[in-house]
Amino acid sequence: MALTREQMAQRVARELQDGFYVNLGIGIPTLVANYIPDGIDVMLQSENGLLGMGRFPTEEEVDPDMINAGKQTVTARPGAAIFSSAESFAMIRGGHVDLTVLGAFEVDQEGNIASWMVPGKLIKGMGGAMDLVAGAENIICTMTHASKHGESKLLEKCNLPLTGAGCINRVLTDLAYLEIKDGAFILKERAPGVSVEEIVEKTAGKLIVPDHVPEMTFDE
Amino acid sequence: MAGFDKRVASYEEAMEGIESGMTVLAGGFGLCGIPENLIAEIKRRGVKDLTVVSNNCGVDGFGLGLLLEDRQISKIFASYVGENALFEQQMLNNEIEVVLTPQGTLAEKMRAGGAGIPAFYTATGYGTPIGEGKEERVFDGRHYILEEAIKGDFAIVKGWKADRYGNVMYRHTAQNFNPMAATAGKITVVEVEEIVEPGELEPSQIHTPGIYVDRIIQSTFEKRIEKRTVRS
Numbered sequence: 277m278a279l280t281r282e283q284m285a286q287r288v289a290r291e292l293q294d295g296f297y298v299n300l301g302i303g304i305p306t307l308v309a310n311y312i313p314d315g316i317d318v319m320l321q322s323e324n325g326l327l328g329m330g331r332f333p334t335e336e337e338v339d340p341d342m343i344n345a346g347k348q349t350v351t352a353r354p355g356a357a358i359f360s361s362a363e364s365f366a367m368i369r370g371g372h373v374d375l376t377v378l379g380a381f382e383v384d385q386e387g388n389i390a391s392w393m394v395p396g397k398l399i400k401g402m403g404g405a406m407d408l409v410a411g412a413e414n415i416i417c418t419m420t421h422a423s424k425h426g427e428s429k430l431l432e433k434c435n436l437p438l439t440g441a442g443c444i445n446r447v448l449t450d451l452a453y454l455e456i457k458d459g460a461f462i463l464k465e466r467a468p469g470v471s472v473e474e475i476v477e478k479t480a481g482k483l484i485v486p487d488h489v490p491e492m493t494f495d496e
Numbered sequence: 497m498a499g500f501d502k503r504v505a506s507y508e509e510a511m512e513g514i515e516s517g518m519t520v521l522a523g524g525f526g527l528c529g530i531p532e533n534l535i536a537e538i539k540r541r542g543v544k545d546l547t548v549v550s551n552n553c554g555v556d557g558f559g560l561g562l563l564l565e566d567r568q569i570s571k572i573f574a575s576y577v578g579e580n581a582l583f584e585q586q587m588l589n590n591e592i593e594v595v596l597t598p599q600g601t602l603a604e605k606m607r608a609g610g611a612g613i614p615a616f617y618t619a620t621g622y623g624t625p626i627g628e629g630k631e632e633r634v635f636d637g638r639h640y641i642l643e644e645a646i647k648g649d650f651a652i653v654k655g656w657k658a659d660r661y662g663n664v665m666y667r668h669t670a671q672n673f674n675p676m677a678a679t680a681g682k683i684t685v686v687e688v689e690e691i692v693e694p695g696e697l698e699p700s701q702i703h704t705p706g707i708y709v710d711r712i713i714q715s716t717f718e719k720r721i722e723k724r725t726v727r728s
Contacts, residue, residue, distance in 0.1 A: 322669075323599065323600075324525045324526075324528070324669055324672050325525075325669050325671055325672050326669050331727055332725050332726055332727040333725075333726055333727070334726060334727060335726055338721070338724060338726060339668065340527075340528065340670075340719035340720070340721045341528060341529065341656075341667045341668040341669060341670040341719070342668045342669055343525070343526065343528045343669055343721075343722075343723075344669075346723065347525075347526035347527075347528070347722045347723045348723045348724075348725035349721060349723070349724055349725050349726070350725070352668075358668055358669055358671060359671065360603070360671050360672065360673070360674070360675045360676060360703075361525070361551070361599065361600075361602075361603035361672050361673045361676065362603040362604060362606075362607040362675070362676050364600075364603075365599065365600025365601075365603050365604065368600060369600055369618065369619070369620065388623070393625070398578060398584060398587075398588070399578075399596065400576055400577055400578040401574060401575050401576035401577055401578070401596045402575060402576070402596060402598055402599075402626075403575050403576040403598075403599050404575065404598070404599035404600060405598075406598035406600075406601075406620045406621050406624060406626065407598050407599060407600030407601065407620045410618070410619040410620040410621070410622070411600075411619070411620070437624060437625045438623055438624040438625075439624060440622075440623065440624065441622060441623025441624070441639075442623070
């Protein structure tokens with residue numbers, strides 16, 4: 277079975293480490309915040325200028341001056357800091373964020389990512405994604421492995437205009453967890469009940485399959 | 497003698513001198529921390545052919561979206577647009593030129609503009625459509641593109657508290673692009689919720705020192721919320 281969105285978030289959350297500053301993109305990455313393992317403390321960065329994003333507010337706590345990068349009302353956790361957009365992107369571009377999780381339309385075996393523009397469709401903009409991928413050492417892309425029509429999104433070379441070049445080193449799809457290294461995808465884990473053959477079939481880019489590919493496990 | 501007193505008495509006075517064809521830098525992220533009354537004054541004046549530099553372009557009927565109604569904006573530098581139907585329509589009809597700019601690059605362009613730095617190298621956008629046609633250089637084995645600073649004829653800024661000398665503090669995440677915009681306007685206008693006496697604000701807590709600010713005005717704000725999200 278392909279992973280659900282919640283399972284994808286759970287799997288990404290296992291990559292969090294105690295003391296990490298983390299930027300979570302919109303969509304599945306946002307859900308990662310719900311699965312931070314017990315006993316570790318992470319600080320969530322929101323690129324509109326908040327380090328230490330807290331929970332959503334109660335009705336009484338709603339404050340129009342307190343939003344996240346998705347423009348949702350939020351709170352600040354104890355120990356949070358608030359600053360300007362220039363300061364926020366200084367910490368992003370400067371490589372101070374430990375982990376960035378974001379979605380993508382396509383990635384390729386060279387670590388290129390396309391996530392912001394489909395020619396012919398309305399282009400709304402890249403927001404902070406180009407800065408995030410250019411600045412982070414450590415990025416996990418969350419995406420579906422193939423389109424609804426079965427076309428692979430893990431490619432030899434991205435077809436769509438890029439968000440960043442050579443910057444992605446890990447990908448979690450609904451079928452597999454992979455690393456990108458030296459011009460190839462390396463299959464590290466597969467979703468429960470998903471065969472290596474299916475992953476091979478749905479990966480258009482160069483794929484290295486180790487002898488043993490463990491199956492992910494999830495608590496009920 | 498006005499000395500350092502930057503207060504103006506009316507919005508008409510606050511935006512005195514704005515003309516068609518000018519470049520206006522605006523603070524704000526989504527609808528958070530936008531200079532909503534200064535935008536409304538620009539609409540009232542009916543100036544056209546403006547170049548606007550702002551992370552977003554408001555929503556239909558509010559914020560910078562107001563300036564779309566009478567087609568006052570001919571060009572915009574922004575990182576994310578299209579939250580409003582009118583914007584999409586004008587973009588598709590080529591009535592508005594959109595220069596999509598990565599968010600961090602946009603912030604840095606304004607910061608550099610105010611800091612006397614004409615251009616800077618950044619890795620952001622290298623190898624993407626944003627880098628096409630821009631000067632490239634390699635530092636320490638990494639590729640960078642040259643991005644130019646932006647300055648405005650006007651900067652419109654939303655603060656929280658200011659003293660009458662124009663020292664400004666922002667509230668929570670309503671800070672966002674406001675401090676950078678404030679530094680990069682030939683004329684910087686700040687609207688705030690409260691103007692206090694000099695000495696009342698802690699000097700070390702000032703976000704925008706008064707040297708950047710030309711005019712301040714106190715007002716009330718609707719502060720519309722774009723995506724009200726609460727926990728149950």
